[in-house]
Amino acid sequence: MLSIEQLSQMVHAHLGLNGNANEAQYTAKWIIKESPLGGRGLFATEDIASGEVLFVDHPLISGPRSGVLIRRGCTVCCKLNTNKFFKCHKCSLLLCSESCQDSSIHDDDCGIISSWHNKVSFEEVDATLLSRALTAIRALLLNEEQKQFMTSLQAHVLPQHGTEVRELQQYFEIPERDIQLMILASCVLDANAFQIATSYGKEEMGKRGLYPVSSLLNHNCVPNTRYNYNSDLQMIVKAVKPIQAGCEIFTCYTGLLWGTPARRIHLYKTKHFLCKCDRCADPTERGTFLAALKCFSGECPGSLLPIEPLKSSSSWRCFECGLRVPCDNICTLQSALGSLIGSLDFGNLVELENFYLCRVTKYIPKTNQIVVDLQCRLIWELGERENHRWHGK
Ligand SMILES: [Zn+2]
Ligand SMILES: [Zn+2]
Ligand SMILES: [Zn+2]
Ligand SMILES: [Zn+2]
Structure with missing residues (x-):
């Protein structure tokens, strides 16, 4: 160290x-x-x-994200949804154009991958897997000092990290030294990488950077x-x-406008720790009520909040009428809300607006993170449309 x-x-x-x-x-x-x-x-x-x-x-290294749900995109410019994708004959990486193939970025990537002995023909290599592993592969391009810098960062050394690198061995014979460095890069990336925001209106493959x-x-x-x-x-x-x-x-390693349960689960899953900060410990989250749900009891106007927010199994309680709701019922409602949001077409402004105005606030208070998120999306969409003007000051 x-x-x-x-x-x-x-x-x-x-x-x-x-x-x-x-x-x-x-x-x-x-x-x-x-x-x-x-x-x-x-x-x-x-x-x-x-x-x-x-x-x-x-970034020391940057490239596509490693999740299994990654969308097919060009490994140089990250463009999505073109039907002109082709695989490089030498390395099997997915590309969108000759200019991307001739770029120095591809030259570097191609140099590494084509130095490995192929176990199968280039058509048979899983290009999506190669994309998912590409950011870790790029660690092999670092100089000794940069490698040492990368190695000094915190790494998540658990079996679920680095699988995309191990799976590459079905297709290539990779020197053990390269495998070890790529697995380490993958563990460091999983612990530290930031998701790189895509600029407005651009459809791109998700990127991350160390x-x-x-x-x-x-x-x-x-x-x-x-x-x-x-x-x-x-x-x-x-x-x-x-x-x-x-x-x-x-x-902040999570969404700032996420409520406490969402933030803590995310931190636990991705960073392997349970946050105990003041905001996490305060059931109202400093009066923002981002996680609050409407009271289950008929006409009660109150909000349900966790009694002990630092315990994931905590019951919730209405702060008006005192009704207690077990954690399981809350989780069921939260996942139902999650699937409801998942089924929305965020590109459809009318649907989004109707959902926001008529449906969602029947079930959850206006302070809830889902409503706040919808408001942000509507502002984001409307703010860039013709004939719409921002009246706020
Ligand atoms: Zn491209
Ligand atoms: Zn190539
Ligand atoms: Zn916290
Ligand atoms: Zn109540």
């Missing part, structure tokens, strides 16, 4: 902070330290104002930073509130 000094040096080199301070876009007002939460974290060394850029990170500095940020359900991406896939991390010298700098 790298010492904090070694890690700090790597971080500074990665961010390009070792050069002339006058040329830098920003100065680092933070250091890496042991965090009281365990592991390492970033801490402010001086007071930071809201809106200040803390750092601009870029942003090594951002991945040193610990999680908080009420983070003091936010981030966005520029067109070069750089991640710009800014303070969203004043951060005092000495305080830890946090990001």
